[in-house]
Amino acid sequence: MKNPTKILMQLTRKALDLDWRLLLLLLPPLSLLVYVSLSSSFTTTTSTAVGTLLSSLSPFKSIFHSNYVPHARAPEEVGLRARRRREEEELDRSRIAVCLVGGARRFELTGPSIVQNILGVYNKSDLFLHSPLDPNAYKLSLLKAAPRIAAVKIFQPEPIPETQSQSRVLTAANSPNGIQGLLQYFNLVEGCLTMINDYQRKNNFTYDWIVRTRVDGYWSRPLPRDNFIPGKYLVPPGSSYSGLNDRLGVGDYNTSLVALSRLSLIPLLDAAGHQQLNSESAFKAQLAVKEVPYVTHRIPFCVVTDRRYEFPPGRFGVPVAALSSPGPLSGAKCRPCTPACTGSCVGPVMNGLYRGWSWTEWANKSLELCDAHGDWEEGWEKLFDAVAGRRLAAERKRVEALKLKQCVDDFEEMRKRTALWEAPPAADICRLASGLV
Structure with a gap:
């Protein structure tokens, strides 16, 4: 009978030259042969052969190791999940001021979405409203x-005297109401900061x-939690008009x-040599001069507009999104409409726009x-x-059918x-509306 050790060595060398899958098929008979060999002889030569075999099988050791866990998460993944959980718990404990500014043009459409998707999502958020009468x-x-209202200011707008630094830093171009329109808007924003x-x-x-948002913003989904980033200011992408959205x-x-210091930082922009800025470029400049880093995330809201815009928009035109767009629309202009351009029509239109102006994200059929x-x-x-949806539709219809007495009662409530209320009497606000009896 041939020496079993020599047979074992020959089989091992041949096995190493084969595909690893064939090697797995040979493992049972090889194991049996090892067992017989070890049982019949404990010579030094046999021990060496066995050691050679085990060494050759070392790449497969982890497969048969008794502690192998196929789906175990890497320590980095476990740590990341734990960190995210701590951040979410900390956000739940955090106090959030929601600064809501602007005129109430289509608030019957936008207001309930803000209550539902911002104020109703973050339990410790307080509302600050700054709006013109x-x-x-x-x-x-x-x-x-x-759920929680901290302060309300509804005021009668008055002209804001224009300073020399404001006339140098700001431009009237592309502003519906010139530099005065910019000053009124900046006053709304910084006035809300004063209230806070x-x-x-x-x-x-x-x-x-x-969180600073606009009265005319329609929110299709809740404000995502990953937009709260310590030490950085978050803005939406697109609609940048040579600055920041x-x-x-x-x-x-x-x-x-x-x-939010839109007015008081203008002298600093002037000193830094900035001139002829629109709202968006002035906003970017004030973050830069104060060295505040910013990040951009897509956000599920759009600005409902009554304005008319050329269609299809030219290179520096303004695209108007259908409210039914999947989004996120990140503050693009929108209205409820039967879409005139969908699917393969959208790409050529949006690719014709200058990306640094009124462009908004449109990939993946989001627009x-x-x-x-x-x-x-x-x-x-x-x-x-x-x-x-039914809930927001009911609020729209409620405003449509609102009576004077109910309007007054709602404001009184x-x-x-x-806590801080600065507004004309409720009856005066409600009587300004046409059609309320």
């Missing part, structure tokens, strides 16, 4: 549904975060203090376009209701729940 201000009574600081001093605390901002208190060269189409209410 006009015939649409009665719609702000919808905010009685807000007054409330903090009165209650002896500082907010962890400030200023239709929404999220930051901690220190970064927000800079971002549908309205033909906005005329007024809103007949039957837009049904289009809105179908997109917004808001006033009783608000």
Whole structure:
């Protein structure tokens, strides 16, 4: 009988030359042969052969190791999950000021979405409303549904005297109301910061975060939690107009203090040599001069507009998104419409736009376009209701059927729940509306 050790060595050398899958097929008979060999002889030669065999099988050791766990998470992944969980728990404990600014033109469409997707999502968020008095201000009574209201200021707008530094730094180009329009907008934003600081001093605390958004913003989904980034100011991408999209901002208190100081930082921009800036480029400049870093995230909201825009938009035109667009729309102009351009039509239109101006993200069928060269189409209410859902549709219809007494009662309910209230009598606000009886 041939020496079993020699047979074993020959088989081992041949096995090493074969595909590893064939080697797995040979493992059972090889193991049996090892067992027989070890049982019949314990010579030094045999021990050497066995050692050679085991060494040759070392690449497969982990497969048969008793502690092998196929789906175990790497320590880095476990650590990342734990860190995210801690961040979410900390955010749940954080105090958030929601700064809501602007006129209430289509607030019956946008207001309930803000309550539902921002104020209703973050339990420790306080509402700060800074809005001009006009015939649409009665719609702000919808905010009685807000869980927490810290301060409300509804004021009669007055012209803001223009300084020399403002006339140098700002431009009237592409602003519907010239430099005065920019100053009024900046006053709305910084005025909200003043309200927040007054409330903090009165209650002896500082907010962890400030979310600054617009009254005319329609939110299709909740504000995502990953937009709260310590030490950085978050803005949406697109609609940058040679600067930064200023239709929404999220930051901690220190970064927000800079971002919301739209009026008071103009002299600093002037000293730095900035000239002829629009709202977006002035916003980018003030973050730069104060060395506040920013990041961009896509955000699920759009700005509802009644304005007319050329269709299809030219290189420096403004695309108007259909409210039914999957999004996120990141503050692009929008309206409820039957889309005039979808699917393969969208790419050529959007690729024709200058990316640094009114461009917005459109990939992955996230954007549908309205033909906005005329007024809103007949039957837009049904289009809105179908997109917004039953709850928001009910709020729209509620405003449509609102009576004078109910309007006054709603404002009075808001006033009783608000710590700082500065507004005309409720009856005066409601009587400005046409059609309320």
